[in-house]
Amino acid sequence: MSIRSNVGHTKHDPLRLLEEARHADIENRIADTITTFAGSMPFVYLHIVWFTLWFALGVEEYPYGLLTMMVSLEAIFLSTFVMISQNRADAKRQVVADHQWEFVQTEEQQNEQLLDLSNQILSLTKAIHSMTASVAAARRPRVRRTRPPTSKAGTREEAPRGPRRRVTAVSHVFHRVLTRELPTAVRAEGVWIQDAEGRRYLDAAGGAVVVNVGHGDRSVIEAMTRHLERLQYVHGTAFTTEALESYADDLAPLLPMDDARIYPVSGGSEALETAIKLARSYHAARGEDRSVVFGRWNGYHGNTLATLDVGGKRALRRPYDAWLGRFEHVDAAYEYRCANPAHPHACGRYLADRLEAAIVEAGPERVAAFVAEPVAGATLAAAVPPDDYWPAVVEVCRRHGVLVIADEVMTGFGRTGAWFGVDRWDVRPDIVTAGKGSTGGYVPFGFAACSGEVFEAVRPTGFVHGFTWSHNGLGAAAAHAVLRRLRDDSLVDAARTQGERLLKELGSALSEIPVVGDVRGAGLMIGVELVAERDAKRPFPRSEEATERVLAAARDRGLLLYSSTGHVDGTDGDLIILGPPFIIGDDEVGLVVERTEAAVASIA
Numbered sequence: 226m227s228i229r230s231n232v233g234h235t236k237h238d239p240l241r242l243l244e245e246a247r248h249a250d251i252e253n254r255i256a257d258t259i260t261t262f263a264g265s266m267p268f269v270y271l272h273i274v275w276f277t278l279w280f281a282l283g284v285e286e287y288p289y290g291l292l293t294m295m296v297s298l299e300a301i302f303l304s305t306f307v308m309i310s311q312n313r314a315d316a317k318r319q320v321v322a323d324h325q326w327e328f329v330q331t332e333e334q335q336n337e338q339l340l341d342l343s344n345q346i347l348s349l350t351k352a353i354h355s356m357t358a359s360v361a362a363a364r365r366p367r368v369r370r371t372r373p374p375t376s377k378a379g380t381r382e383e384a385p386r387g388p389r390r391r392v393t394a395v396s397h398v399f400h401r402v403l404t405r406e407l408p409t410a411v412r413a414e415g416v417w418i419q420d421a422e423g424r425r426y427l428d429a430a431g432g433a434v435v436v437n438v439g440h441g442d443r444s445v446i447e448a449m450t451r452h453l454e455r456l457q458y459v460h461g462t463a464f465t466t467e468a469l470e471s472y473a474d475d476l477a478p479l480l481p482m483d484d485a486r487i488y489p490v491s492g493g494s495e496a497l498e499t500a501i502k503l504a505r506s507y508h509a510a511r512g513e514d515r516s517v518v519f520g521r522w523n524g525y526h527g528n529t530l531a532t533l534d535v536g537g538k539r540a541l542r543r544p545y546d547a548w549l550g551r552f553e554h555v556d557a558a559y560e561y562r563c564a565n566p567a568h569p570h571a572c573g574r575y576l577a578d579r580l581e582a583a584i585v586e587a588g589p590e591r592v593a594a595f596v597a598e599p600v601a602g603a604t605l606a607a608a609v610p611p612d613d614y615w616p617a618v619v620e621v622c623r624r625h626g627v628l629v630i631a632d633e634v635m636t637g638f639g640r641t642g643a644w645f646g647v648d649r650w651d652v653r654p655d656i657v658t659a660g661k662g663s664t665g666g667y668v669p670f671g672f673a674a675c676s677g678e679v680f681e682a683v684r685p686t687g688f689v690h691g692f693t694w695s696h697n698g699l700g701a702a703a704a705h706a707v708l709r710r711l712r713d714d715s716l717v718d719a720a721r722t723q724g725e726r727l728l729k730e731l732g733s734a735l736s737e738i739p740v741v742g743d744v745r746g747a748g749l750m751i752g753v754e755l756v757a758e759r760d761a762k763r764p765f766p767r768s769e770e771a772t773e774r775v776l777a778a779a780r781d782r783g784l785l786l787y788s789s790t791g792h793v794d795g796t797d798g799d800l801i802i803l804g805p806p807f808i809i810g811d812d813e814v815g816l817v818v819e820r821t822e823a824a825v826a827s828i829a
């Protein structure tokens with residue numbers, strides 16, 4: 226039934242026309258409502274059936290192309306319907322205007338109802354769409370939108386574009402960085418990492434000073450594959466594995482201790498937790514109740530509560546201060562801002578004396594261990610201690626029966642140009658911890674190793690400790706392959722020679738930039754300290770974000786640097802850390818120098 230036909234023959238009989246029009250109008254509304262629902266419902270049902278099927282079958286990819294087509298069809302249908310309704314309403318308004326009848330009010334009310342109905346259908350459709358989309362989001366790994374850096378110099382042209390990735394507006398990952406969007410890494414080779422946009426980054430940081438044998442090393446990947454093909458998970462209390470035994474056999478002679486025993490874990494923090502508990506267990510097994518452990522201010526040993534506590538990075542401790550305070554601290558060896566009144570004369574002796582005074586004050590019979598990084602890394606950016614430091618502190622500890630724990634998580638496996646950081650001073654700790662470079666970043670791994678003497682003391686009572694992932698065979702297989710690569714291809718020597726080269730070239734390139742206070746390091750562990758005033762060594766106020774600006778400028782130039790802040794007073798202090806893979810070539814060293822210089826100069 227059509228309103229237009231009514232309009233055509235009612236001019237001569239207004240009363241009949243009014244009656245007919247009312248009648249027709251009501252019928253039309255009912256018919257339209259049924260048509261709308263009838264037209265929309267198949268689409269709604271289709272969504273529900275489709276969604277249920279897709280969910281039940283566990284299909285990973287939701288067919289968004291088809292979904293878009295359906296939404297478009299619905300939109301066309303609804304807009305056609307609304308258009309027809311409007312035409313009808315217009316026609317009736319014409320009749321009303323022509324004859325000045327009184328059902329204008331009724332007409333408007335009916336139009337409003339019609340509009341309400343359309344809106345309800347649209348809301349229903351939207352609700353179904355958002356429901357399917359959110360379930361799809363929960364079931365599929367999401368990729369964040371990558372934002373191209375502001376400058377692309379020397380990065381994009383150097384490699385083919387990476388595989389195309391589906392892009393979504395929201396990531397469900399709780400990222401480590403919450404202040405900016407992260408690019409998606411898709412592949413890495415040698416010293417280069419490539420993102421999904423095809424941009425290439427020279428990894429001058431080795432991640433967090435982790436990657437030593439380089440990215441994409443076939444020998445490591447194949448060793449891990451071979452291991453996984455034979456064995457996956459067995460528990461450390463039920464089995465040992467060939468991977469673990471052969472690794473420990475090859476590693477033990479390289480460790481700076483006699484008759485080493487290796488307790489494998491999943492990373493640096495766990496290694497330190499293990500070492501600290503082992504130190505107490507050693508004393509307990511010998512009938513001594515020693516619980517005091519000395520760490521150092523500005524030392525870094527991890528982010529679990531105990532390792533955060535024994536460490537001395539104030540900015541990281543602050544939010545959790547309420548839970549900390551079980552460990553004691555002395556000053557770290559930090560030559561650029563040394564507290565020794567006679568600096569640079571006998572700073573090592575000065576610090577060892579202060580350690581001894583602290584041990585005496587705590588009661589030597591209560592002190593279990595002293596923990597320190599051979600070269601301070603994550604908080605002090607490659608602060609190399611004076612040569613008299615390590616021999617002096619080890620001598621103090623031995624005199625008081627205090628175990629020496631050398632935290633080699635960053636310095637171990639060639640990073641400083643020697644197998645272990647303490648090798649430089651011929652020091653033999655009681656316990657050594659490792660992580661990062663032990664597997665060069667191929668799989669989470671680390672260990673605490675102790676001397677045969679410590680092990681034999683604990684053996685009768687046992688060591689109350691363990692993790693689900695400790696003694697992991699895959700980690701050992703990767704670590705063994707990394708060890709072979711370092712040993713067979715003289716990569717520790719390479720770290721020393723390329724490190725000397727990088728330190729020298731970087732030192733000279735940065736020497737004229739006024740914000741550079743110090744350039745220091747050992748092997749391929751290098752630090753740059755930024756200052757607002759060079760002569761006074763005055764740090765930048767934290768609010769100026771000097772480090773963050775340098776890192777961003779480097780990223781824009783396709784260079785990755787590592788950083789640390791807050792070391793001067795817990796708030797201020799800006800440090801840049803470099804730790805590239807040992808396979809870095811001469812040209813790449815040149816690029817690191819060039820891009821670092823440009824990045825640092827950009828804030829001067």
Ligand SMILES: Cc1ncc(COP(=O)(O)O)c(C=O)c1O
Binds near residue numbers: 636
């Ligand atoms: C010296 C040192 N010890 C321990 C750790 C903690 O290692 P992870 O982050 O693997 O727990 C780090 C990490 O930077 C480190 O540099």
